[in-house]
Amino acid sequence: xxxxxxxxxxxxxxxxxxxxxxxxxxxxxxxxxxxxxxxxxxxxxxxxxxxxxxxxxxxxxxxxxxxxxxxxxxxxxxxxxxxxxxxxxxxxxxxxxxxxxxxxxxxxxxxxxxxxxxxxxxxxxxxxxxxxxxxxxxxxxxxxxxxxxxxxxxxxxxxxxxxxxxxxxxxxxxxxxxxxxxxxx
Numbered sequence: 385x386x387x388x389x390x391x392x393x394x395x396x397x398x399x400x401x402x403x404x405x406x407x408x409x410x411x412x413x414x415x416x417x418x419x420x421x422x423x424x425x426x427x428x429x430x431x432x433x434x435x436x437x438x439x440x441x442x443x444x445x446x447x448x449x450x451x452x453x454x455x456x457x458x459x460x461x462x463x464x465x466x467x468x469x470x471x472x473x474x475x476x477x478x479x480x481x482x483x484x485x486x487x488x489x490x491x492x493x494x495x496x497x498x499x500x501x502x503x504x505x506x507x508x509x510x511x512x513x514x515x516x517x518x519x520x521x522x523x524x525x526x527x528x529x530x531x532x533x534x535x536x537x538x539x540x541x542x543x544x545x546x547x548x549x550x551x552x553x554x555x556x557x558x559x560x561x562x563x564x565x566x567x568x569x
Contacts, residue, residue: 405507406507406508406560409507409530409531409558409560410560410561412530412533413530413551413554413555413558413560413561413564414561414564416530416535416547416548416551416554417548417551417561417564419548420546420548423535423536423546442460442463442487444484444485444487444488444490444491445484446484446485446488446491447488447490447491449488449489449490449491451487451488451489459519462519462521463484463487463501463519465521465524466482466501466519466521466524467482467484469521469524469525469527469528470482470503470524472528473505473527473528473531476531476532478505478507478531479505479506479507479509479513480503480504480505481502481503481504481505481513482501482502482503482504483501483502483503483504484501485502486499486500486501486502487499487501499519500517500518500519501517501518501519502515502516502517503515503516503517503518503524503557504516505557505558505559514558514559516556516557518556518557521539521540522539522540522553523553523556523557524557525537525538525539526545526547526550526553526554526557527553527554527557527558529547530547530554530558534547535547535548551564
């Protein structure tokens, strides 16, 4: 009986901490919006040689179906990079899901036209998931930086971006800061 009470207490403490996380993230977002980033940002490559991506097969992680229809190869590369960012967020303890079923005609039960990844995040087991459709790596990089408590993040080609300038993306990806008013300085 005591073991069961201890386990329940631990679970309640974990749930309580996750709820506090949401409050702390809301506060951090408000502070981030108020204080403009004054540090230096690295510029990335202004010109770079574009290379042809190798043709990639896509196997649905949900049903195992190999996708025959070829999308642009960069999309498969992007899915893999996005998935790595989502896995890092998950390892930080956040309840996140990346649903890729829209890329599979078997799972989506229809012909695929313009598939979108579904990203889901919630801050406590009792809460509903905040759901976003996004295939944009930049948005996941921005989210990861915010949840990692950073002030800036690196995008592709080495460009650095201030989180302060990306508050709308953070709001979109987290569902936080709905009442936040952003004033341009």
